[in-house]
Amino acid sequence: MTAAATHAADRTDSPVSHWVSYRRFIWRSLVMATDGPLKFYAWMTLLTAVALVGANAWAHQVADGMIITHMTDHVSWGLYIANFTFIVGVAAGGVMMVIPAYLYRDKSMHDVVILGELLAVAAIVMCLFFVTVDLGRPDRFWHLIPPMGRFNFPVSMLTWDVIVLWGYLLLNLHICGYLLYAKYLGRSPTARWYLPFVFVSIIWAISIHTVTAFLYQGLGGRPFWNSALLAPRFLASAFVAGPAFLIVTMFILRRIAGVDIPDRPIQVLVQIVRVTVLINLLMVASEVFTEFYTGAAHSTHARYLYFGLHGHAALVPWIWTAIALNLTSAVLFLHPAAMRSMWLVIAACAAAFIGVWIEKGMGLIIPGFVPSTLHQMVEYRPSLAEWQITAGIWAFGLMIYTIALKIAVPIFRGNVNLAQESRTRTAPPPHHD
Amino acid sequence: MNDARDERRISLPVLGGVSRRTALKGAGAALGLAAFGAAISPLAHFAETTSLDEFLQKHYKELNEDDKRAIFARLEAETKQRYGAEVHLRDPQPISGVRFGYAINLSLCNGNGRCVEACHRENNHDRDTNQSYIRVFEMPKGTTDLAHGNASYQHDVPQEGKYYLPVQCFQCENPPCVDVCPVEATWQEEDGIVVVDYNWCIGCRYCQAACPYHARRFNWKEPEIPAQEVNPDQGYLSNRIRPAGVVEKCHFCLHRTREGRMPACLEACPTGARIFGNLLDPDSDIRWVLANKRCFVLKEELGAQPTLFYFFD
Numbered sequence: 001m002t003a004a005a006t007h008a009a010d011r012t013d014s015p016v017s018h019w020v021s022y023r024r025f026i027w028r029s030l031v032m033a034t035d036g037p038l039k040f041y042a043w044m045t046l047l048t049a050v051a052l053v054g055a056n057a058w059a060h061q062v063a064d065g066m067i068i069t070h071m072t073d074h075v076s077w078g079l080y081i082a083n084f085t086f087i088v089g090v091a092a093g094g095v096m097m098v099i100p101a102y103l104y105r106d107k108s109m110h111d112v113v114i115l116g117e118l119l120a121v122a123a124i125v126m127c128l129f130f131v132t133v134d135l136g137r138p139d140r141f142w143h144l145i146p147p148m149g150r151f152n153f154p155v156s157m158l159t160w161d162v163i164v165l166w167g168y169l170l171l172n173l174h175i176c177g178y179l180l181y182a183k184y185l186g187r188s189p190t191a192r193w194y195l196p197f198v199f200v201s202i203i204w205a206i207s208i209h210t211v212t213a214f215l216y217q218g219l220g221g222r223p224f225w226n227s228a229l230l231a232p233r234f235l236a237s238a239f240v241a242g243p244a245f246l247i248v249t250m251f252i253l254r255r256i257a258g259v260d261i262p263d264r265p266i267q268v269l270v271q272i273v274r275v276t277v278l279i280n281l282l283m284v285a286s287e288v289f290t291e292f293y294t295g296a297a298h299s300t301h302a303r304y305l306y307f308g309l310h311g312h313a314a315l316v317p318w319i320w321t322a323i324a325l326n327l328t329s330a331v332l333f334l335h336p337a338a339m340r341s342m343w344l345v346i347a348a349c350a351a352a353f354i355g356v357w358i359e360k361g362m363g364l365i366i367p368g369f370v371p372s373t374l375h376q377m378v379e380y381r382p383s384l385a386e387w388q389i390t391a392g393i394w395a396f397g398l399m400i401y402t403i404a405l406k407i408a409v410p411i412f413r414g415n416v417n418l419a420q421e422s423r424t425r426t427a428p429p430p431h432h433d
Numbered sequence: 434m435n436d437a438r439d440e441r442r443i444s445l446p447v448l449g450g451v452s453r454r455t456a457l458k459g460a461g462a463a464l465g466l467a468a469f470g471a472a473i474s475p476l477a478h479f480a481e482t483t484s485l486d487e488f489l490q491k492h493y494k495e496l497n498e499d500d501k502r503a504i505f506a507r508l509e510a511e512t513k514q515r516y517g518a519e520v521h522l523r524d525p526q527p528i529s530g531v532r533f534g535y536a537i538n539l540s541l542c543n544g545n546g547r548c549v550e551a552c553h554r555e556n557n558h559d560r561d562t563n564q565s566y567i568r569v570f571e572m573p574k575g576t577t578d579l580a581h582g583n584a585s586y587q588h589d590v591p592q593e594g595k596y597y598l599p600v601q602c603f604q605c606e607n608p609p610c611v612d613v614c615p616v617e618a619t620w621q622e623e624d625g626i627v628v629v630d631y632n633w634c635i636g637c638r639y640c641q642a643a644c645p646y647h648a649r650r651f652n653w654k655e656p657e658i659p660a661q662e663v664n665p666d667q668g669y670l671s672n673r674i675r676p677a678g679v680v681e682k683c684h685f686c687l688h689r690t691r692e693g694r695m696p697a698c699l700e701a702c703p704t705g706a707r708i709f710g711n712l713l714d715p716d717s718d719i720r721w722v723l724a725n726k727r728c729f730v731l732k733e734e735l736g737a738q739p740t741l742f743y744f745f746d
Contacts, residue, residue, distance in 0.1 A: 034458050048465055056472035063475040065654035065677040066636075073650050076641040136636020136651065136678030139483060143492075143616040143635055150492050150617040150633075158615035158639055220735045221609060221645025300580070374570070374600060374647045375580040 021418055025184045028421065032410060033403045039256070043402065047395040054392010057385040058133050066136055068385045074378035075369040077134070079386045082361035083393070084130035086241070088212045089234060089360065091123035091168065093242010095205035096272050097265070102198050108264035114179060114412055115253075116246055117172050118404040120205070124169040126397035133389050157215045164208045171201045180408055186417045209234045216368065224301035224368045227290075233283040234360065239276040240329075241356040243269040244349035249405075251342055259409055270338055270345060277330045277352060284326075284359070300375070305367040312370070314379045319363045325355030492617065493630040493670070504632075505669065512674060518663035522673060525691040527624040533685050533740065534625075534712040534719040535696075536728065537599055540746035541706035544569050544590035544597030551701030552601075555686065556672040557664050559656035566650070566683035567698055570598040579731075601698070602627065602648035602683035603730065603739030610640035610649060610682075619680070625712075625740055626685050628670040634679040641680065645735050649682045685709075712740065 016024075036044075061068050071078045097116030101109040132138055143149040144162060153159040175197050182189040213231035220226055247269050253259040291302035303309050308316050332338060332348035371377050382390075410416045486507060491500065505522040512520050549565045558564035570582035574594055582598065591597065608627050611619050618634040621627050641649045655677040667673040668688030675681050686696035690709070694700075699707040710719035722728065726744035 034462075035454070048468075052468050052472045055469060056475070059473040059475040063479045065652070067654040069653075071653075073641065073647070076638045076651060131637075134637065136638070136680075137634065137676075139479075139488060140616075140633070140635045143618070143633060152615050152617045155612050156615045156639070158613065158637065162615065215639075216642075219609065219613075219643050220737075221643060221732075368642070371580070372647055373645050374568075374584070375578070375582070376584060376647075 016418075021185060022181065024418065024421065025181055028184070028416060029180075029407045032407050032416065036406065040402075040406070044399065047399045047402070050395035051392045051399065054389045054395065057388035057392065061133070061385060061389065062138060068383060070381055070383040070386065072378055072380070074372040074376060075366060075380035077365055077369070078380055079362070079382040079390050080130050080134040082365040083390055084127055084134070085212060085234075085364065086357050086361045087123050087126045087130065087397075088165070088209055089238030089356070090242050090245060091120045091127065092205045092209040092235070092238045093240075094120040094123070094172075094246065095202055096239050096243045096269065096276075097246060098198060098202055098205070100268050100272075102195075103202070106264075106268060108262050109268055111412075112250065112261060112265045114176060114408050115249060115405070116242075117176050117201075118408060119242070119246060119249070119401060120172045120201075121169060121176065122397050122401035122404060124165055124172070124208075125400055126393055127165055128169075129393045129396065130390075133393070157211065157218055160211045161208075161215060164204065164211050168201070168204050168208050171197055171204055175201060176404075176408070180411050183411050183414070184417050186419050206235065209238050216364075221373050222368045223298040225364075227287065229283055229287055233280065233287070236276050236280040236283055237356045237360050240273055240280055240352050243273050243276075244329075244352045244356075247273075248346055248349045248353075249401075251346060253405070253409065257405075257409065259413070266345070267339055270333060273348075273352065274333050274338075277326070277333055280356075281326060281330060284323075300371055301367040304370050304377075305363060309371065310377055312377050312379050314381060315363065315366055315370075318358050322355045322358035322363055325351040326359065329355060487632065490632050492633050501669070508669075508673065512663070516658060516663055516674065517660035518658075518665065520663060520665040520667050520673075522667050522669055523688060524669045525688055527622045527626075528691060529623070530711075530713055532623075532625045532712045533604065533690060534710060534723070535604075535685070535741040536708045536719055536722045536726075537741070537743050538706040538708070538726075538746055539596055539598060539743050541704040542569075542597045542599060542702075543704055544571055544586070544592075544595070545703060546590075547701040547703060548599055548698035548707070551697040552683075554662070555664055555697035557656065557658055557667070557674045559652075559654075560659070560662070561657050564650060564656075566648070567599055567601040568647075570600060571595050572598050598743070599698075600646065600648075600731070601741070603646055603737070603741040604683075604685060606738035606740060607736060609643040609645065609735075609737055613639045613643040615639065619682075622670075622687075624687075624691070626687050627682065628684055628687070629679070629681055630670070631673070631675045631679045631681065636678040636680065638680060645732050645737060646739075649680050651680050652677050 069078060094116035097109055097113045100106040101113040132141065135141070144151060144159075151159050151162075153163070175194050178194050179189055210231045213234040216222070216225035217227060217230040247266055250261045250266055254261050288302065288306075291299040300309060304312065305315050305319050307313070329348045329352035332344055332351065335344065337344050338348065366380055370379060484507070486504075490504060496504065501524060505524075509520055509522055512518055546569055549567045549569060552558070552567045553563065553565040556566065568584045570579060570584050571586045571590075571592065572579075572582045572595060574596055577598075579598075586592075604621075604625050604627055606621075606625065608621060611621055611627060615637065616633060616635055619627060619629045619640060636651070638651055641651060652675050656674055658674065663674070664672060666688065668684075671684040671686065671688045686694075686698075690696055695709055696707075699709050708718050708722050710717035712719060712723075714720065722744065723742065726746070728742040728744045730739040730742055
């Protein structure tokens with residue numbers, strides 16, 4: 001950030017038009033996105049390989065039909081929608097950096113807030129992919145786009161989800177794009193071009209996850225989801241998983257990419273997770289109490305999930321793993337050493353991330369379908385193709401996030417800007433690794 | 434891609450001023466694109482079997498008579514080509530003043546499963562998965578809790594101490610499945626039948642999640658039916674052979690019932706347990722049943738208001 005001030009001296013309030021400078025900005029971004037040390041290429045090659053395996057599996061799914069998944073008329077949503085639900089939370093979780101940065105004017109958070117906003121972009125792209133691969137007829141996606149399509153708004157919650165997800169993607173693309181471009185020009189960003197969008201994005205982050213929860217909790221025929229607690233629970237776990245991912249990202253940037261991130265933003269996120277992890281556990285406990293103490297027909301899904309039902313227990317090991325991980329993460333986060341020990345915090349973040357992934361992925365979607373609405377026991381285990389496609393989308397999301405950071409970090413630190421470019425036209429980018 | 438070690442200004446002989454790093458990046462990108470092309474090559478098959486006309490086809494409610502004629506001709510030709518069967522596609526409309534209702538006498542039903550079979554044949558269901566819109570639960574007497582039911586019994590019927598509960602789409606007056614559809618691919622017709630435009634459905638299966646009665650089926654693959662078994666009498670919104678990747682459901686055999694015939698399941702029932710008719714006609718059998726029998730519906734508390742009723746004599 002201090003580098004920006006030095007460059008401000010040779011800033012000549014952009015003698016070139018935006019037409020030229022924006023093109024140069026895009027070109028520079030492309031160069032930075034594809035330049036890096038060997039470990040960067042190795043990482044990107046690995047992700048590309050996994051993404052290609054996923055793309056191939058998806059192509060087969062479209063050509064041969066969704067019969068290659070293990071979904072059935074009984075369990076009609078599976079691994080894709082489970083991951084979708086979780087990733088919407090990660091996208092919303094990025095806002096936990098935006099709130100301290102912009103509402104509480106935390107200076108240190110302000111300097112790294114773009115990590116959260118870029119995470120939202122990558123996560124929303126993953127969400128859109130997860131929904132698309134779940135479609136039986138992806139060729140008919142345009143039926144969703146008015147005016148050619150027919151958009152069942154406002155009755156269908158899915159149409160709300162389309163709107164909030166695309167809206168959140170565009171908001172964050174604009175905010176990140178504008179801030180980076182301004183930084184590249186060596187100017188300080190003009191408040192009216194981004195601040196209103198930032199405040200809208202805070203509310204919008206809440207909305208994407210609320211709407212996603214409403215998708216499930218509005219279904220009267222699915223008692224496992226039909227609970228008013230679902231949306232608050234989604235938000236609480238999102239504010240665990242999102243910050244957990246960001247904390248680890250900051251440690252990685254520090255250690256592997258040599259970016260000097262101060263302790264302060266990490267500590268702020270740890271303090272946030274200390275609260276959200278407990279709120280999430282409290283809500284899970286409240287849900288579990290209602291299910292089991294009442295013991296009515298409603299509890300069959302919870303019984304299936306936690307203990308198995310009529311000899312069917314596919315999810316039991318998953319959910320107890322999730323509970324163990326969530327409890328472990330809570331203990332680790334609350335430990336006083338969490339403010340000092342990097343490895344302890346990383347362990348806590350990993351436990352929280354995986355715990356929430358299970359709890360509100362497979363642990364939330366599948367029991368909604370088992371037993372079925374007519375009380376039949378049909379279990380679900382994802383097929384190889386489903387795992388391949390899912391891994392492919394994760395790899396693709398990580399590619400987007402890696403590239404975004406690759407571009408954003410040097411620009412944000414003032415290492416790359418227009419003034420410097422003009423001086424040394426085709427000089428290689430400064431490597432900080 | 435291991436050029437990170439050396440520095441960038443080394444130029445390759447052929448590429449003149451281009452740096453080695455840029456050349457390798459280009460090669461990497463080309464390789465990546467080629468690999469991506471190979472990875473998604475199975476899509477070519479899908480593109481071949483999906484015509485442009487099908488891709489661009491409008492929603493059912495936006496089709497005029499000419500559009501329909503062209504589409505029906507295309508679908509008939511496709512059925513001929515893929516299944517080797519000559520079929521006739523029609524689009525019978527709801528009759529004004531008619532609202533269909535169904536009732537099943539559980540004291541008569543003995544679980545013989547003829548209705549399930551009749552539905553399977555009438556509606557051109559996939560032979561491989563033995564699909565049908567109807568499933569019959571064998572229930573122990575003394576409970577209506579489906580948790581105690583068995584829908585896959587394979588023995589002689591009726592069994593001592595059991596009764597039989599056929600379940601199919603209840604054509605709810607307040608259908609949750611219609612509300613959730615993001616693209617209006619499913620809707621309730623004036624005669625109460627909830628239909629699906631199989632050429633508009635995007636296959637998101639939200640309706641399957643929303644239906645409290647497991648009435649909807651998804652085409653996980655293209656249905657397989659031998660040419661001689663294809664039912665050629667087909668309705669566009671009912672029993673035509675469905676494409677892969679879309680949702681389907683019971684439609685009260687509208688290609689029959691809108692022309693004064695009875696649903697295939699009723700015709701096949703040897704016990705006389707099924708009563709079908711017009712709820713708006715005070716002299717109909719269904720109205721007599723509703724007025725004189727103690728009828729009930731499944732999961733009434735959900736408020737979906739089924740129009741298929743059960744009763745015991």
